[in-house]
Amino acid sequence: MTLFPKIHQELPSQTAGPYVHIGCTPQMAGLETIYGGSHLGSKMVNENTLGIRISISGKIFDGTGTPIKDGIIELWQADAQGLFHSPAENRGKSDLNFQGWGRQPTDILTGEFHFDTIKPGRIPYLSSNKLQAPFISIWVAARGINLGLHTRMYFPEEVEANAEDPVLNRLEHQNRVHTLIAKPLEDGMYQFDIVLQGENETVFFDI
Amino acid sequence: MTNKPPSSGGFFPRNFQIHPPAYTPDYKSSVARSPKLALVSIGNGISEIAGPVFGHEELGPTDNDLIQNYSAKGQSPIGERIIVYGRLMDERGKGIEGALIEIWQANSAGRYRHTKDKYIGPLDPNFGGCGRTITGEDGQYEFRTIKPGPYPWPNGINDWRPSHIHFSLFGPGFSQRLITQMYFEGDPLIKICPIVNTIPDKEAIGLLIARLDMANTIPMDTLAYEFNLVLRGCRSTMFENRPEGN
Ligand SMILES: [Fe+2]
Numbered sequence: 128m129t130l131f132p133k134i135h136q137e138l139p140s141q142t143a144g145p146y147v148h149i150g151c152t153p154q155m156a157g158l159e160t161i162y163g164g165s166h167l168g169s170k171m172v173n174e175n176t177l178g179i180r181i182s183i184s185g186k187i188f189d190g191t192g193t194p195i196k197d198g199i200i201e202l203w204q205a206d207a208q209g210l211f212h213s214p215a216e217n218r219g220k221s222d223l224n225f226q227g228w229g230r231q232p233t234d235i236l237t238g239e240f241h242f243d244t245i246k247p248g249r250i251p252y253l254s255s256n257k258l259q260a261p262f263i264s265i266w267v268a269a270r271g272i273n274l275g276l277h278t279r280m281y282f283p284e285e286v287e288a289n290a291e292d293p294v295l296n297r298l299e300h301q302n303r304v305h306t307l308i309a310k311p312l313e314d315g316m317y318q319f320d321i322v323l324q325g326e327n328e329t330v331f332f333d334i
Numbered sequence: 335m336t337n338k339p340p341s342s343g344g345f346f347p348r349n350f351q352i353h354p355p356a357y358t359p360d361y362k363s364s365v366a367r368s369p370k371l372a373l374v375s376i377g378n379g380i381s382e383i384a385g386p387v388f389g390h391e392e393l394g395p396t397d398n399d400l401i402q403n404y405s406a407k408g409q410s411p412i413g414e415r416i417i418v419y420g421r422l423m424d425e426r427g428k429g430i431e432g433a434l435i436e437i438w439q440a441n442s443a444g445r446y447r448h449t450k451d452k453y454i455g456p457l458d459p460n461f462g463g464c465g466r467t468i469t470g471e472d473g474q475y476e477f478r479t480i481k482p483g484p485y486p487w488p489n490g491i492n493d494w495r496p497s498h499i500h501f502s503l504f505g506p507g508f509s510q511r512l513i514t515q516m517y518f519e520g521d522p523l524i525k526i527c528p529i530v531n532t533i534p535d536k537e538a539i540g541l542l543i544a545r546l547d548m549a550n551t552i553p554m555d556t557l558a559y560e561f562n563l564v565l566r567g568c569r570s571t572m573f574e575n576r577p578e579g580n
Contacts, residue, residue, distance in 0.1 A: 131426045135564045138541050139352045139533045141515040142363070143500065146448045150438030150464050150500055157449040158462055161404065167392065167434070167466075190366040197450070203386065203508045213384035215506065228386030235449065253379045264381050268513050271363030273354035273532050275513055294376055303371075323367050333348065333373040334382045334509040 140275065143268040145197045148232050152199060155232040168201065168230030171244040176224040178207030178245030181315045183280065186238045187267060190324030194238025198269030200321075202229045202242055204262075209248030233269075246282065252293045260288035260295070262307075267321060277332045280319045281308045303330050344378030345509055345566040346425055354532035361528045362489050378509060385508040388434040390468050397466045400439075400479035404447075404462030411461035413442025413480030415556040418499065418516070418544065422473035425567030429473030435563070436466040436502040437477060444485030444495075453485055475563075478556070484523055496523035496530070505565040516561050517543045 148156040152166045172180065183202075186194040205211050210221035221227070231240045249258040260281055268275045281289055289295055295304050306329045309317035321329045356368035396403045401410050418437075422430045440446045440463065443455030447463045461480065469475045482497050499516045517524050524530055524543065533539050541564070550558035 131428070131567075133346055133425045133567055134427050135423065135425045135567075136349065136352060136538065136541065137425055137566050138503075138512065138514050138564050139535070139538045140354060140512060141500075141532070141542070142354075142361070142529060143502075143513045144515075144529075146438060146446045146451065147500070147502075147513070149446060149448055149462075150436045150466075150502055153462075153464050156447070158404075158447060158464065161462055161464065162397065162466075163394065167388070168386075190368075190370075193366075195367070201511070203381065205381070211380060211384040213387060213506070215380065215384040218380075226386060250380055253377050259379075262381075264508060266508070266511055269367065271361075271365075271367030273356055273358060273361075273364055273368070275511055276369070277509070297376070298374060324370055328369055328371055330371075331369055331373050333375040334378065 140273060142270060142273055143199070143275075145270040147197065147199050147268060147270075148235070151230060152232040155235055166230065168228055171202070171226070171229040171242065173224050176245055177222050178225075179315065181244060181246050181317060183242045183244065183263075183309065183317050183319050185240060185319040185321065187233055187240075187269070187321045188323065189271075192325075195233050195269050195323075196235050196238045198233045198267060198272075200231055200233065200240050201266040202244065203227060203264040203266070204244065205247040205250050207245055207248050209250045211250075249288070257293060258288075260285050260292040265321075272323075276323075277334050278321065278329050279307055279332070280317075282317070283308050283311045298330060303328075306330050344383060344569055345507060346569060348566065352533065352535045352538040354534065358532040361532050364532070378507070382509040383507045385504060385506050385510065388432070388468055388504070393466060393468060398475075398477050400437075400461065400463065400465045400477065402478075403465065405460035409460045411441065411458045411480050413458075413461075413483075415478070416481050417476060417478050417550065417552070417556055417558040418561055419474075419476040419550065419558065420560050420562040422469045422475060422503065422505075422563040422565070424505065424510075424565050428567070429469075429471070430505055430565065431469055431471055431473055433469045433473070433506070434466065434504045435469065435475050436464070437479075437499050438464045439479065439482040439499045440485055442480050442483050444483035455483065455485060473563075481518070484521075489528055493528055494523050496521045496527050501563065503563060503565060507566075507568075510565040512565060515542060518559065519543055519546050
């Protein structure tokens, strides 16, 4: 018996359109003063946040290789211990100085996005005890994207953990795994480009 | 604490019959921005079941009032004054309390306050065009705004968007994340809009059309539209520890 059956239908998605910055990162649209001058998710860490500081930059490319300048990108991740700041987290108490969520626009002139965050701890795979390699969940919305796209960023230095990761291992096309692994720049800095279409198309997930 | 715990191990799978496919050539922007390869389906673990929590204290008192949140003192934007209200719920009908809803829209002339919008319709000095709120008990939400105007856009030679408000929605789980648009009952532009028509299920388009609600208007002041918001639901389990739907 289903105690609480599905009785409604999720709303159909519609594109975020060219002006998603107005609603989600209004300062990038030219609304400098609204919402106290900064958007939600603009700052992920404070001085008391636990963990190794990292930064992530990149661009989102369309099928012609052109960077998208009118999109938003969101990160969702565990804290340094691998715990989420969410009521759904029942494995322990997460870092109170880390919400685990960030949002940035792709720059209106260059298309670049940038986040300052911490490296997440490892979390279990589904309801098993098996640990996944550390990763950050990513969601992308923009004009021309009809349904927001979920992907993940993994870390290049985690060679062993990545090789054993249950999600990376289940990809049918192992030659696409590299699209989910960031490129190391200097100390603690990573580049993670997202390719929407064509050669090196990023792996996107149905979650 | 604002979000209630998700009550189960995962969400109902997405019904891709009602969502637009990635590639919809009549909406030209989708052509170069649509992944060609299949989405890889993975189950819901804690990273998908959990999601960000937002506090009421992060928002300002007029954030959900677009008539006031950008206007000069004592002035208001030009246009049809409306209330848009409803309930955020999941597919089981459970209200979602403590969730962030963000909206953005054109002004009554169909012009967005955005450095890239060069439409001839004039900017309104008293209208910014964005709002946000956190849902109350049982998922209730409300915005006050002006009705956005339709506008032409570069797609076909003569394509016009129906009046619409963009909605960005969060549920308790990150896999519920959704952006969509709200349309207005009776608008003749809805059925000829290439973006509306990316939705393959014509009946599902009706879920995005707000209903004029004369019972909740403010007489001599403001019209009201009801727009209920549905996000993916959790599968129920034997282990739910509280009565639901109350
Ligand atoms: Fe729009």
